Amino acid sequence: MSKYSGLNGSFAESIRQFAEKAEQAIDATFREIVIEIGSTVIRMSPVGNPEIWAANVAYRTANKATADAYDFNVAVRNTVINLTDSNFTKSGRFKRGVKYAKPLTKTERDQNFNVNGLVAGKDYVGGRFRANWQFSIDTPADGEIEAIDPSGNATIAALMAQVNSLTIGQTAYIVNNLPYAIPLEYGHSKQAPHGMVRVTLADFQRIVDEAIRNNRV
Structure with a gap:
């Protein structure tokens, strides 16, 4: 053993x-x-995420609609200019003082129309x-x-x-x-x-x- x-x-x-x-x-x-x-x-x-809060979504939607309406009016004005013969010289150039309206830039949409703004939770983390x-x-x-x-x-x-x-x-x-x-x-x-x-x-x-x-x- x-x-x-x-x-x-x-x-x-x-x-x-x-x-x-x-x-x-x-x-x-x-x-x-x-x-x-x-x-x-x-x-x-x-x-x-304040970006998706209902109040902020509604606020930005309304502001975007206002900015879009502005750009739509710009497009209409420019179309009217193109269709008005008296705005052009015989050579097809714009007469003095006639010019296209400019649509909003991204910065203008943000700063002037606050399309990305918040009404609630601005300082929320x-x-x-x-x-x-x-x-x-x-x-x-x-x-x-x-x-x-x-x-x-x-x-x-x-x-x-x-x-x-x-x-x-x-x-x-x-x-x-x-x-x-x-x-x-x-x-x-x-x-x-x-x-x-x-x-x-x-x-x-x-x-x-x-x-x-x-x-x-």
């Missing part, structure tokens, strides 16, 4: 090493799932909703964050850093405590008409399967 003791010891060590790797793989899988879920929710979160996705372990985070993160990159980076301490058996929370989080989840924004959390949960099994494949022992 003694000549096999070394083999028994090696086998036990192999089991221990495999168990350690398996445990590490489980933790890594758990972390990858949480990171993918959190990152997806953050990326899908709408960012406030979107991204607070994305910045308010908070990760925590075992207890959901409370309160709101004043940060603004239009791209979501900083929020995702913070999530990835915090998830490094997560291990299997713990409970991971990703919450957004802003008062308009629930309305946004249920279609208040055209940027995310089907929400963020519900869409991500619908893809949950694929996220899990991919994480398992990536961390297989």
Whole structure:
């Protein structure tokens, strides 16, 4: 029996090493799932954009219509000039003092008619909703964050850093405590008409399967 003791010891060590790797793989899988879920929710979160607010769309539409009407009148005037023989010399040139009216330039449309103007949210910067996705372990985070993160990159980076301490058996929370989080989840924004959390949960099994494949022992 003694000549096999070394083999028994090696086998036990192999089991221990495999168990350690398996445990590490489980933790890594758990972390990858949480990171993918959190990152997806953050990326899908709408960012406030005054350009598409109803009041601003109506304002710009009315201004554009006024500018277009001006250009239409210019075109009519120039057509009348072309059709009036007395405006031309015998050689076909314009007589002194006769000239075409000029349509608006892009700058004139912007400055004189405010076709790209805003009546609401002139100083608004979107991204607070994305910045308010908070990760925590075992207890959901409370309160709101004043940060603004239009791209979501900083929020995702913070999530990835915090998830490094997560291990299997713990409970991971990703919450957004802003008062308009629930309305946004249920279609208040055209940027995310089907929400963020519900869409991500619908893809949950694929996220899990991919994480398992990536961390297989």
